Amino acid sequence: MVTQLTKNAIDSLINSTNPDEQYVIQVLKAPQSVAENLFKICISDGFCKFKKGYFVSDAATKCQDLKDLCIIKCKKYIDDSNHDKERIIISNYELIYSNIQEQIGKPIEYKQYKSSGFSNPEGSTVIPSQYLSRNAQILQQNQVSQPKQMVTPPVSNINKPTPAVNNTFAQKPAVTNQNIQRVNQNPQQMNKTAPVKQNNNNNNNNNGNNKNNSSLQISTDGDEQNLEYIRNLQPNGQPQTIKVRITKKGDLKSFKEKQGKLFSIDVIDKFGDECSISFFNEIAEQYDGLFKVGQVIVLKQFSVKVNNNHQYNKGDHTVTVNKESKILICQEDPSIPMIKLNRQFIQDMQNKQKGDLIDLIVVVKADTEVKTMILKKDNQQQSKRDIISFDESLIETEITLWGETAKDYDAKQGDIIVFKDAKIGEFKDKKQINIGYGTQIFMNPDEQLFPQIHDVKKWYLSLNSDQLSTIQKAQGNDTGPREVTSFESSLNILKEEIKNLQTDPEMKIWKEIRGQIMYIKDTPLYYNACFSCKKKIARNNEVWTCINCNKDFNEPDSRYILSLNISDSTDTIWVSAFDEVGQKILGVKGDVFRYADEDTEHGTETKKKLLMAAQNKEYRFLLLTKQERDQNGNARDKTVIHAIKDFQPAYEAKKIINSLEKFMVIEENNP
Template identity: 25%
Template structure:
């Protein structure tokens, strides 16, 4: 008996804070759910005095009966019951086994079912804006409290600001809808438009968080217009009457098996007195110099000083005729490393780089161009200027003391940007020196002749937006779907991805070229090649055949990649230039001098 925390279950079901209570597991059964990939277990718990059967374990696998466990993190949730009204459930988020069930072997004490013994004492938790969520145990069970419990559902229906029963994000599911959550807006996307065979409209999405987890919510059409300006990042709101459904993991990276959708009946009210119960947005900042070793496509949190920013660039997409805007921001931090951050759309339009502001980016996408790494914003990226956090003040102080005049290494500098930066090397030397072993690949250049160009699969239909080159799916109804953008379009753009065999004096190598460089060799745009392949096969074949036996300087990236447990040497051409014989002869003379000496 002395191993268990006496009275722990009563305190927890009242909503009182309790540090590491120790209880016994009297029963543990897996909950079957066809829609959930996450294992959950219903448990019967005992503290020696009382027992409860409404407990759920989400933190780990099942626990043996009679085991003694220490509960490290827990929360209370509510589910509707046709018999008893709202039923409290103790959700265990983290626990550890103190003594295994096989060692204990027996039930400790003579626990009484808490729902029979103390039901009126804990089924009273109601939150109002002027009170905390924890009740004073000295007046639990008084008539006024009992009256509040009976009237709570009616008060909730009248107004969210009068009284509310709070549920947790981790307890939401499609199987009940009488809930209110109190959550912070952690991120909000821009308003976007969509169009498909069923019509068109606008939408935006935002991420919510509380102490139990996160969930994504999306609003469409008129509801999107209603709430877009109302919902602000970092503010806390009460949400109710939203649709909960299984999350589409293809477009939703939030760690929750469900997602929410706002509808015309949804109710959202700002929490005017943030009591600190809902946690602040957390950042996992990485120093800029560590971005050099990260994979392309990774999402990172970065904070840096804007040392300079380019003017906004406006251009028109050739495929969609839409006007696009971008701006490049040059960021530095205490690692004395710089990187280019590309902003798009309204983020580029509203950015002000005067007075060297501190820029915080949550969820920036790592990219690579010409051997240099860069960052760019995506739809889910969040940007803050001069945030009032410790990291901001620290980096600002560094910049004022020494950073402004320090020499920095630029990660975005193109390795293949100039011939003096890219070493000349033959294919034989590339293999002899074992290039391609590094994580980001190795760069070299060689003068080579095109021996064969593959026309098969050299062209594909891509997303028409300028910032996306993902292959689209032909829906065979006049529309094309981009899975990356999660949109359907009435058009597409052609993109080249050409494989060719090139040879220098020492060896030959199969290489891949993307649209911009392939167009230089073929002398045609991707659109012209695509139309030719669709309408005139002979003309298309001639375009590829005419490239044979032409000479260029190929700046390449060599990388050893693993596919199906098999290592393959892959070479991508990052830049194609006409042969500068004066420069190449200078290189050859230098090599001859080395041999003579």
């Protein structure tokens, strides 16, 4: 019986000092899903605790039922000691006690424990005896070297009535992209064919009540002879057999107009050919939740049709599973690739048609942040993240993520993102990159999964400031205004480039500046706007009236129109800022200043304090400068704060390190 935690287990796991040891540790917080087949955990050995623990592979498939404070035995973990960041990656574990209701010992943070010479007087590894007596130890589930399994739907469930599903094709807006599969893992993890955590809650394979678990049976049929390749499939009705790897699985969907259900998987064979396999109606319901991304399967006795919809289905043919089909879950086959990337460049989207798919590897130009939008269609709030990125074509484009996907991808400057099956869209006759129903996103993927990543990293690190300044924004099919973009710059350089607006008035200049706010004009600070159209409204007796919308409001929406002076180490400049940026700078909504203006006794002092508190603060500003004309036709240069970020010393230090790395690469390439 296990009676105590393993002392110094955290340090041993981080440094991989004893790969064969099975460490007993406490999970302080239940695992949280952060990506497909990736769960974050906070663990303790009684003396120290560590927040950067992760469950992958087999551990990720069964960890969703773990509770706070449970005790596990780490049976397998990945040697990550050569990584420049401290983290613990556990690939398999055994649950020892699930009924623990207190923290073992008084663990301190690992860094503090390490700096104190691995000393913690209040630490302890002893598990209280009252928990031992409850006989909570659970037998390990042996999942190693399983024979092939045949996936066959239970006959008794075939005729069951189809339950209602809320997320129909018609009800689900395209912008939500709940079907995007997040992949942020190493190829070794994919080799273990761990299941993807689906967006809906019906696919939890670890739930003991899951109806699909009874569908997995041990198969004595190991016949893999007469295999056909995807490229040779024929829609002739003859029995065919393929061996493939699952690269993507969609969610189970319901049709609104017709009674029916559908989900599909994308697969790849040893030659890198791809196709989509579809499951309909009761077949879809019974097979849903049984497949895992990265899994190798053999499929027999299926229907083949010519693919007439390349936007949603892969390859020249589509495969449909029927009641006679047999699916064998196989052992890992390294001859079948993990994923296929038909990489193209941003400039190539100009040669594509609307709806075409494209695979991209891009570098993030600047840090991104999540914004909240109000959709005109239904006035619902929606999260949005705009990722400005570029590639070796020295063309940049803006890719927008929506919904939960926007929240998940905290893209930073210099991050490398792979978009597989992004969709070509058009807006105002300009080509753009959209995230479609089947788009997959890989954030900073391993080079073993995408070998092209190595060359992209090397190219990016070798760029100098002159090359960065030549990056052009994708303009679509027209010859619209030129946009000059760069990474971190300075105000004196910006002012020099503003002079070019005299000869090229259509040009737009983007600059990221590290500077501070010197002064904010106290009038005008805001305007009173309509909540619907955001246009200026006027007071009519006791109500506020919007002529444009023909609506009355008890109060207006006071939105910022700030004019402020910012500076860096080289110069100063007057800039404008609007509502979202204004709220970030002043820390309050514009309504607060309206209330202050109405307060004749204390309002002036309130405004003064708020404005003074916002001055002399340092930020990173993303500035847009362009030429505008007033009502009389007179031209003037206007600089607007497009986005703003707090000054972060750790991030600034990282930028310095990155600059040094780039310098070293340049020195190596130019001895």
